[in-house]
Amino acid sequence: MPQVKTKGENLMLKKRISVSQKRQITIPIEFYNSLGIEKEVECYVHNNAIVIRPVRESDGEFDEQILADLIAQGLSGQELLDKFKETRRQIRPAVEGLLDEARLAAKGKASSKSYDDIFASEAD
Numbered sequence: 001m002p003q004v005k006t007k008g009e010n011l012m013l014k015k016r017i018s019v020s021q022k023r024q025i026t027i028p029i030e031f032y033n034s035l036g037i038e039k040e041v042e043c044y045v046h047n048n049a050i051v052i053r054p055v056r057e058s059d060g061e062f063d064e065q066i067l068a069d070l071i072a073q074g075l076s077g078q079e080l081l082d083k084f085k086e087t088r089r090q091i092r093p094a095v096e097g098l099l100d101e102a103r104l105a106a107k108g109k110a111s112s113k114s115y116d117d118i119f120a121s122e123a124d
Contacts, residue, residue, distance in 0.1 A: 062088070070083050
């Protein structure tokens, strides 16, 4: 499989693959194995390219904060577990929404705030 140098001397695997009449492709085994693809991939268009990447479930980055908040709300037992699962499912869509807003702001298509707008003291 050809390797192509990209900016910063990183190597990129490159392979030409065919698209079936049903618009289906087969991910080359080398790509599949090197990325650790499991059951799902996500697909999006970025800079006029289709990007396909493995879906990674939350690694628990916010679990401690979620649990602390729910316990502070007085939840316990099954109610705590149910609310934890519900809250955890909301993290990915929330982060994706923030990223979408940031992309629009970077393109000047949405309002944005500067560092000083957010962190300036009220005495200024």
